[in-house]
Amino acid sequence: MTKKMETRTCPSCESETEVVEKKVSIPVGNESFTTKTLVCKKCGRYALTRAIRKEMDAWGRKLSKNIVEPQPIFTEAAHQFAEGMAIQYGMKRVPFFRVLTTFYLNHVVNREDFQELKNYWETHVSRKFLNEGTRSKVSVPIRYLMYRKLQIFSEVWNTSHAKAIEESVLFGLAVLSSEAKSFEKLKAIAESLQQYITDVAQAA
Numbered sequence: 001m002t003k004k005m006e007t008r009t010c011p012s013c014e015s016e017t018e019v020v021e022k023k024v025s026i027p028v029g030n031e032s033f034t035t036k037t038l039v040c041k042k043c044g045r046y047a048l049t050r051a052i053r054k055e056m057d058a059w060g061r062k063l064s065k066n067i068v069e070p071q072p073i074f075t076e077a078a079h080q081f082a083e084g085m086a087i088q089y090g091m092k093r094v095p096f097f098r099v100l101t102t103f104y105l106n107h108v109v110n111r112e113d114f115q116e117l118k119n120y121w122e123t124h125v126s127r128k129f130l131n132e133g134t135r136s137k138v139s140v141p142i143r144y145l146m147y148r149k150l151q152i153f154s155e156v157w158n159t160s161h162a163k164a165i166e167e168s169v170l171f172g173l174a175v176l177s178s179e180a181k182s183f184e185k186l187k188a189i190a191e192s193l194q195q196y197i198t199d200v201a202q203a204a
């Protein structure tokens with residue numbers, strides 16, 4: 001079989017060069033995904049095409065190990081409140097953090113009023129979770145699909161995975177604590193979050 005080879009203008013090195021079909025390794029968290037694609041002969045650039053993403057998704061879904069293990073930091077007050085809530089749902093704290101993060105990334109950040117919500121909870125709701133007690137790290141192992149969501153969020157908001165989890169968890173804790181109930185919108189979110197956690201806890 002002859003190798004695919006064509007001449008194109010490379011968007012990276014901007015020269016008229018040949019692209020050749022080559023094996024590439026794409027870093028995905030601590031893992032790497034290997035595939036074959038057309039690569040610029042001069043600078044090594046390749047396009048992350050829809051086909052590659054699809055192939056990568058299929059690979060990632062089958063991957064049974066964790067892709068990253070961010071270490072968000074929470075205050076004692078946040079850890080304790082989370083522990084108490086997790087127990088109510090029959091869960092452990094770390095899976096509970098993952099559920100809050102998934103809810104935030106799937107159902108909160110894409111809302112039209114996201115910025116308004118973010119401003120509200122950051123200024124009104126979560127003082128004690130931010131300030132009370134010593135701060136400590138926790139490891140949150142993340143699999144592929146959640147990693148991908150985290151990655152998109154981190155790129156859009158220019159933040160780390162750990163910070164993204166901190167934000168998601170603090171939002172969830174604020175929403176679940178009674179302090180949030182004065183804000184009508186958060187009350188509705190609290191109800192859907194409680195339902196969401198219940199569903200996940202039952203499926204586990």
Ligand SMILES: [Zn+2]
Binds near residue numbers: 015
């Ligand atoms: Zn190039």
